[in-house]
Amino acid sequence: MKKNVIAVCDSDAEYACNFAEYLNSRKKLPFQAEAFTNAGTLCDYAGKNPPEILLIAEADVDSQVEKLGTENMIVLSDEKDKEEGQHKFVYKYQSAESVIQEVMNYYTRNSAPAFYAMSERRMSVIGVYSPVSRCGKTLFALTVGQILGERKSVLYVNMEDYSGFDQLFSGHTGKNLTDFFYELRCKEGKMLHCMQELIRPMGKMDYLPPAESPEDVRDILFSEWLQLFDLIRKNSRYEVLILDIGSCTDQLFRILNLCSHVYMPVQEDLMARCKLAQFQKLVKSWGAIEEERIREIRLPAFQPECTDGNLIESLSWGKWGTCVRKVLEKNGEFKTAGKT
Template identity: 35%
Template sequence: MAVYDTDPLYTERFTEFVSQKEQVGFSVMAFTALERLKAYGEDHKIELLLISSSVSREEIEKIGAAVVVLLADGEAVSPGGQYPIVYKYQAADSLMREVMNYYCDNPDDPGYAMASKAGRIIGVYSPINRCLKTSFALTMGQLLARDLKVLYLNLEDCSGFRRLIGEEYRGGLSDLLYYYSQEGFRWVRLGSVVYTWGELDYVPPVQYPEDLCQVTGQMMAELIIHIARESVYESIILDLGQFGKKAAEVLEICDAVYMPVKDDCVSAAKIEEFEEYLMSSGYEALKHRIQKIKPPYHCSFGRKDNYLEQLLWGELGDYTRQLLRKQP
């Protein structure tokens, strides 16, 4: 990826940001002089070019980039209507999601794959409700993300993420599932729907519950395996929610499985029923890999205004740190 803008400071800062966002998957070069960019394009293949909208179409064509996206500081008209335009002063991660969408829609996209070691898949699932499953999964994700590249995937039909985090999403898991069913996995498609909360990357959950109902457990498992093998993520946290008995097919691909439990008789009955299902449906080995946990609960937990701080510095954060220290 080559980046050129008439403001050298903007070019350098934006390039530094993109270089740190490894899931983008490009090596990135900044150019502060148009002539140097054109000279580089004569001898090197530029797959994706982000360039100021003030540059003429003739000058852009001389560079010979495969895909061109214009950076505009206000309303701009694409030369000949040929190139997509993004507003350059929006949040950098939002800008890159737009760029990745345009890159994915390019009919000449060769569908490059990342050369990556398979990431570790960690499943968090429980057949009971109100057991701090999601809070535990998010806490673990934030803690692991301090040292690793971590992706959080929530498979709940009603996650509440939009209201919890206060983010308006332009894409998410629904889009990823659709494109996977149509064209298979492509890392650029993943990069177009990844958001960041704290230090943790995540794909916004499905927009409608029906989007999960139409997905088989096998398809979901295959998508996750592709992400683990062909993306930069070293750990993937799966928050399975009420994925029904399809959860077993997804949990089977996990390297570790945590199951939050409670002591009341109704919760115990649900756990026993799920374990009986595993035994009768050929997932007996999975039953023995599940690690049951009892995350601490306190009544002040869960306020939206400082939810992230509560996850990391409350009792749940301390509990999760101790749990991670014991893991190999």
């Protein structure tokens, strides 16, 4: 996956180069650092390749840099307690680890807006994700959609590289998300109509047919996903948006941070615990999403009681459906009839 760029600009060439080298040595960071020693070179580069984050020494900020309009511009200050102004200031001479921690905390807060809480009509965004394979994630997400769809209007979006939907639902051959994002890149003015054409019913909820090719999913940028979600928020009747998120999704942690909360099915075997520990380490290191928004769940080994091949109708009932209802009830998502 191509990494976004952090541009580091400082006329102190040793500082700029050493800091960029340090960032690139941090393999777990989802960024590539580029060093610049003067504002002119930076502006020439940024005009063609806008950086996701710009770290620039206070002395190097000029009118040309200001015109770049970089959303995530952070000024490296010589003063330890610099009063905040138009830009975020970070003390330059603390440890590199402390600098990047401040930068990532600011970046996460600034660039992943919680749009689910910003709309005129509140739309809850529920994420379902796991670093562990074969944990029942998609069946859980589909079941959540059916249960919540009993009382609310729900839209489900599958973001996995292999959704399996063609085989699961007898070969849908119409347009899918690949077509939507193609249109997005070519004809932005028709996006609402294009999205509405895609929406299809699935039991008690609606869904957008997922992309068929894993390459297509991996090519969808975070900014493009955000445009889709914002289109849904502003122009649809949905009260709940369920994101079934795959590990190959661009800027995974920023996607997770868009969710009001994330259900994470996990398992108890050795490799599952190791993968979960690796994920938890990244969450703490990047500060990308508050740990309390991630809700680990353990699902039963038994499958939904499917009758006559009608999987969707069988999801929300029987032992499986009862288990998922209890998870939702425990997390305040759903109340069983008769309870207050």
